[in-house]
Amino acid sequence: MLKSRKVYLDYAAGVRANPSSIHVLGLKAKNELQNARREIANVFGARPDEIIFTSGGTESNNLAISGIIWSIFEKYIFSSNKKLLYFTRYSKQSILKIARQFFLPHIITTNIEHPSVLETCKMLKRRGLIELSIVSVESNGIIDPKKIKKEIKENTVLISVMYANNEIGTVQPIKEIAKEVRYYRKIKPKNIFGEFLFPLFHTDAIQAINYLDLNVEKLGVDLLSLSSSKIEGVGRIGMLYKKKSVLIAPMFGGGDQEMGLRPGTENLIEILKFSKALKLIEKGKIKEIKRFKNLQNYFLKKLKNFKFDFIINGDLENRLPNNINITFPNIPSELLVLELSAKGIMVSSKSTCKSLHKDGSYVIEAIHFAKALFLSNNENNTFTKINPKIGGVRFSFGKKTSKADIDYTIKILSEILQKLKKWYN
């Protein structure tokens, strides 16, 4: 009467391909997840168990930073003390004893990090969990490794420097900073964090994914954040590379997924898309870089014929090949974005993640401030002081961008500037 059939009675599990289910569909999903994890790890020269999937770039950066801090807290503080002292009824003696025993962990980062790094560090500081040093960028949008080195202290547990900047596209000297970090680890004094290889080195590589070398060994990083959303048309997950020997604690409580470091059912479909896309990128990287470099040079050449004042923000050499960021003195960049948009050209005036802020870009402000400082120190006062609130306009290219697009953009931009010039002078 009853033939053999397929009956799915696991609707409460949410997704059919749930790698945590032990039935055949679950095992198939688990298998696909493991394969994807291995293939993704290969791209970075990493091990599969060094790859943690998250919901996106913001979460990856948060997990790297907060994960380190909580693991230190769990390891060094909560193992001996079950409660935070300031709430409780400890005796005078024990409070003071423990108070002297610990240092606050110290983080070093830069003033041009993405908000998911910079604001996270500030939040942890505000919540009383860390000491924080923020290193200022140079006028070319590059961080000086010597300045990072100078900030390293006995209690420094983490240094976080982005690989490529999201607004001005400058590529940071990650390998050089990694060298300084490794050197310090060798010579550092033994302290309470002595048993671990502190300071750790984290890089936010989210903007680097399409164009830069992602081999974690060559880079010399302990943690590296990525997001699949920065690959054109791919997806909505994030990833954190974490060296096997590095301990992090989860931000979320919940299930055992991602080695317990990121509870919640895995987004298998997105992970598979990410794995596929990542392999394709690695294959075509050299060719793509060349094509974008050509487009970038073409754009810059066209700009040179401009009869308007402008400043290219950020170093031209150490820069993502698909990024050009320009400040037109006195003309608010947000206004230019709106004018260009009205003509069908979509560009950005700052990191989209902070677009609701009305105070312009802190990245552009930082490099213009550094430039002004440099010039005033060198007593060369020909430099026109730029209103830092002016910001910069970011032109970022993708697969379909053509020279004709750039021709059109330059033409329209020129017309808009001609119009606006009358009002902003």
Added chain:
Amino acid sequence: MLKSRKVYLDYAAGVRANPSSIHVLGLKAKNELQNARREIANVFGARPDEIIFTSGGTESNNLAISGIIWSIFEKYIFSSNKKLLYFTRYSKQSILKIARQFFLPHIITTNIEHPSVLETCKMLKRRGLIELSIVSVESNGIIDPKKIKKEIKENTVLISVMYANNEIGTVQPIKEIAKEVRYYRKIKPKNIFGEFLFPLFHTDAIQAINYLDLNVEKLGVDLLSLSSSKIEGVGRIGMLYKKKSVLIAPMFGGGDQEMGLRPGTENLIEILKFSKALKLIEKGKIKEIKRFKNLQNYFLKKLKNFKFDFIINGDLENRLPNNINITFPNIPSELLVLELSAKGIMVSSKSTCKSLHKDGSYVIEAIHFAKALFLSNNENNTFTKINPKIGGVRFSFGKKTSKADIDYTIKILSEILQKLKKWYN
């Protein structure tokens, strides 16, 4: 020469429909997001600014709980003290003064919550941030509101009780608990948390989405978690309802998305899918409940003719209409899942989020323990003591489930039990 054209030069923004971009594509996305948020809020009888989108159910529960705790820390502690005392070099006097001034915030939850609530609370306790009371479930899988009431203390800031259990499908008396909470708020002594309406009441409604009333006013909750993944074929986002007057602090540092409470580019595509699906569910809810109740009764009727011992886990009245959870004494439920899977029937032996654990289900263990306790108190010793590690098999129905599916399942189950009986007696 150059015709009017569309030029997209905002590839670095990641997604084209980024609600934070100020160009026309960004504005269009922002508009769609606002509409979806309004329509979703309507379903709950809430305001649009009371809806926070997250990456999933696990994150929603974590944000509700950690968000409350961090907002208390930021409000009551960090405004006056910039650092955690136990790290620093405060004078004796100031340490003791502040130590006496504060209580640790207290959370009440239950022993059958999903791991994303229960493990989160335990994690916060382990990290020294809260006091925790865990109320035990009754033998029918229902929480007694009086037991919750008994645990409320001066420093209780949050009570978290799930709406419907993910394993055994029991529906908790949320409205009754809400009444107790409201009553306590009126009569409670003034303490350092006095200015707020503590204790707050959170419910994890993730398993309730398809079948139960989600009106937050009628339920009387301050916070409610949901996940789009529990709607068949929909998606991968989460949502937290947070009453306007309730303060929470973000878990992530980053951009200003979701009123600054959940940084990271919004997953617009998933949000739109969720909005659409939610409206459809509300429309068909009454009809679907009836259909599932019929299937459930059909399944139970078929079971009654079984020649094997079994226990239906959880109350039959206050129960999700698509859930049946059965323990077969002495037969490990994971083994049954594997045997059924081999015959094409996909069921679950416990919450998928904890499937990697080998210790059986803590939910099944909790209700069997409560039952044994009840029976031993009543000196009725006819109850066979069940090995708590045996767990339960969860059968959960969905849109396509038919009576023929149930016929086939019962037949195969009977064959498997017949086979296993020889080994497990």
